[in-house]
Amino acid sequence: MLVSLALALIPAIVVYTLIKNYFLLTSSIPGPFVARFTDAYRALLVYRRRPHEVHLALHKKHGDLVRLGPNYVSVTGSRTYVPQIYGIGKGLVKSDFYSVFQNVVNGRRAASLVAETDESAHAKSKRLIAHAYSLSTLVEYEGLVERTTVCFLDALEERFATTRGATGDKKSRPSQSLDLARYLQFFAFDVIGELTFSRRLGFIESGTDVDNIMAAIGANFSYFSVLGQMPWLDETLLGKNPIYVKYFRKSVSSPILIFAQRLLKERLEDLDGQDNTGGDDKNRQDPKGKGGESYNRPDFLTRFLKVRKEQMESHDEALSDGQILSYLFVSEQPKHPRLIIPSSSGPLKQSQSLCFSPSLLNSNLHEYQLTSFSFLSIKMNINAGSDTIASTLRAIFYHLLKNPTSLTELQSELDAAARDKKISVPCPTWVETQENLPFLCAVIKEGLRMNPALSLPLERVVPAEGLTLRHEDNTTTSLPPGTIIGINPWVFQRSTDIFGKDAERWNPTRWLTAEEKSTKSMEHSLLAFGAGKRSCLGKNVALLELHKLIPAMLLKFNMTLTHPDREWKVENAWALNQTDIEVNLSLRNPRRNPEES
Numbered sequence: 001m002l003v004s005l006a007l008a009l010i011p012a013i014v015v016y017t018l019i020k021n022y023f024l025l026t027s028s029i030p031g032p033f034v035a036r037f038t039d040a041y042r043a044l045l046v047y048r049r050r051p052h053e054v055h056l057a058l059h060k061k062h063g064d065l066v067r068l069g070p071n072y073v074s075v076t077g078s079r080t081y082v083p084q085i086y087g088i089g090k091g092l093v094k095s096d097f098y099s100v101f102q103n104v105v106n107g108r109r110a111a112s113l114v115a116e117t118d119e120s121a122h123a124k125s126k127r128l129i130a131h132a133y134s135l136s137t138l139v140e141y142e143g144l145v146e147r148t149t150v151c152f153l154d155a156l157e158e159r160f161a162t163t164r165g166a167t168g169d170k171k172s173r174p175s176q177s178l179d180l181a182r183y184l185q186f187f188a189f190d191v192i193g194e195l196t197f198s199r200r201l202g203f204i205e206s207g208t209d210v211d212n213i214m215a216a217i218g219a220n221f222s223y224f225s226v227l228g229q230m231p232w233l234d235e236t237l238l239g240k241n242p243i244y245v246k247y248f249r250k251s252v253s254s255p256i257l258i259f260a261q262r263l264l265k266e267r268l269e270d271l272d273g274q275d276n277t278g279g280d281d282k283n284r285q286d287p288k289g290k291g292g293e294s295y296n297r298p299d300f301l302t303r304f305l306k307v308r309k310e311q312m313e314s315h316d317e318a319l320s321d322g323q324i325l326s327y328l329f330v331s332e333q334p335k336h337p338r339l340i341i342p343s344s345s346g347p348l349k350q351s352q353s354l355c356f357s358p359s360l361l362n363s364n365l366h367e368y369q370l371t372s373f374s375f376l377s378i379k380m381n382i383n384a385g386s387d388t389i390a391s392t393l394r395a396i397f398y399h400l401l402k403n404p405t406s407l408t409e410l411q412s413e414l415d416a417a418a419r420d421k422k423i424s425v426p427c428p429t430w431v432e433t434q435e436n437l438p439f440l441c442a443v444i445k446e447g448l449r450m451n452p453a454l455s456l457p458l459e460r461v462v463p464a465e466g467l468t469l470r471h472e473d474n475t476t477t478s479l480p481p482g483t484i485i486g487i488n489p490w491v492f493q494r495s496t497d498i499f500g501k502d503a504e505r506w507n508p509t510r511w512l513t514a515e516e517k518s519t520k521s522m523e524h525s526l527l528a529f530g531a532g533k534r535s536c537l538g539k540n541v542a543l544l545e546l547h548k549l550i551p552a553m554l555l556k557f558n559m560t561l562t563h564p565d566r567e568w569k570v571e572n573a574w575a576l577n578q579t580d581i582e583v584n585l586s587l588r589n590p591r592r593n594p595e596e597s
């Protein structure tokens with residue numbers, strides 16, 4: 001009797017929910033009919049991997065505001081919307097899309113800065129590490145980026161480039177086309193390793209996806225980007241449900257965590273050496289000793305560890321903050337911290353020793369809080385800074401190769417600047433690029449515009465007082481508290497009112513008009529790095545990487561598409577992932593063989 005009553009109730013509950021959903025927002029916000037009832041619609045779009053294109057088509061059909069879910073509004077078309085949604089002090093916070101990306105560690109949430117939804121916890125964490133990403137530190141990272149760039153160029157020359165002898169004939173070399181999409185991702189991972197640890201992860205040297213790190217991160221994005229459209233599924237049934245976590249989620253190791261942990265451990269051992277021999281920095285007899293170096297390397301880890309040290313010395317209250325505490329991943333054996341992460345990256349291998357340990361704190365809590373804070377920042381760097389860079393580099397090279405006029409113009413600019421000794425070869429410095437390579441800068445902005453690496457709406461939640469969204473014609477739309485609202489940079493950056501009639505086409509010269517140079521109005525409207533206080537912390541580092549690698553590649557190689565008639569393949573799992581960009585390389589200024597001269 002009870003069972004049949006329950007069964008009869010299910011359809012009633014479903015119908016009630018669908019009707020309730022329908023009335024969550026005013027019907028004056030247009031959109032696909034089915035999206036008024038369920039978020040499954042937008043989840044399906046992401047699952048099919050081309051949501052950005054559908055979002056654009058829907059905005060063309062319905063206008064600046066489109067209802068993509070019962071409680072969800074996508075916005076585009078006017079630059080006036082950006083400060084209303086992302087402006088500091090507006091009170092719109094990150095939605096549960098981001099919570100899905102958080103880990104549960106020993107029963108507590110552990111969020112990287114990107115995925116942090118609690119604004120005060122975010123502010124505390126950001127305050128600790130923001131300096132490491134500031135413009136003033138950029139010059140210190142330049143050498144690290146350059147080291148990886150040179151290694152990358154050498155590997156490509158060795159493995160893929162044909163050269164021409166003095167007579168112009170092709171030297172015999174196994175002609176092998178380069179999988180540029182994959183190699184640019186190798187570069188992106190190795191450079192972030194270099195920036196974070198002063199150590200490459202070995203992708204370029206080995207020419208492989210080391211320990212399947214790329215595949216593991218890709219799998220995470222694929223899973224979470226879909227689930228992020230229906231976060232309640234993650235909350236109630238999957239990743240955050242304690243029963244699921246306890247009985248069904250496999251404890252797995254992540255190669256990237258293992259790698260990061262190993263390097264962190266090595267560095268901490270260096271520092272231990274320092275502490276055992278010299279006390280604190282000021283009193284050290286041998287500041288250039290092993291431990292001294294650990295605090296002097298120009299990488300992110302050094303900066304994070306310095307924060308850790310300062311905090312230990314001052315017993316800063318942030319140490320006892322619950323959020324930082326939740327970053328912990330400690331076991332019974334303090335010398336061997338153990339980790340747990342979501343299982344989408346595959347089963348635990350026998351050879352890998354890291355696994356979940358439910359036992360929590362121990363006498364070394366203080367140290368591990370700090371350590372895990374540093375650790376989370378490191379992991380965040382690798383996640384946030386690898387796929388985004390790879391995606392942007394791929395897009396820029398692809399568009400250049402598909403638009404030979406742009407490619408020729410850029411190479412001419414580079415050649416002239418090199419001939420006049422205005423730039424260093426093979427790697428121009430950041431300052432040189434800004435002062436002498438305007439077309440390069442335009443190409444990079446155009447790449448970021450056409451291909452913002454994160455191409456789903458950057459979701460925010462309307463606060464308790466509601467939001468009255470003002471349009472350019474001064475009319476308004478009222479959105480109730482709890483509405484999820486967001487701008488998809490991929491769609492927004494194709495707005496003709498902002499970027500011109502040809503906004504859907506590649507055209508770097510749009511950035512070089514007198515009007516844009518004086519007003520920078522398009523530049524201020526770029527959303528590739530987000531907007532407001534949650535905008536990309538790594539923007540300066542990202543721009544540095546882009547402005548170093550692209551000219552270095554084009555000064556060294558002639559590049560052509562192996563299959564000029566083919567299109568690339570683009571899949572959107574929040575980060576745009578492109579494949580099928582095969583190129584042929586030849587050296588532009590081959591080193592002369594002494595026998596030839």
Ligand code: HEM
Nearest residue numbers: 113114384385388389392453458529530534536537538542
């Ligand atoms: C071209 C490359 C990159 C692009 C297009 C990009 C884009 C973005 C975007 C759009 C956001 C905001 C997300 C949101 O509002 O939901 C963001 C946040 C962030 N990015 Fe990047 N990013 C890039 C490279 C990097 C790099 C290299 C790093 C680290 C070295 C990094 C670290 C971060 C961090 C820490 C945040 C979170 C900031 C906060 O919430 O306070 N990003 N990025």
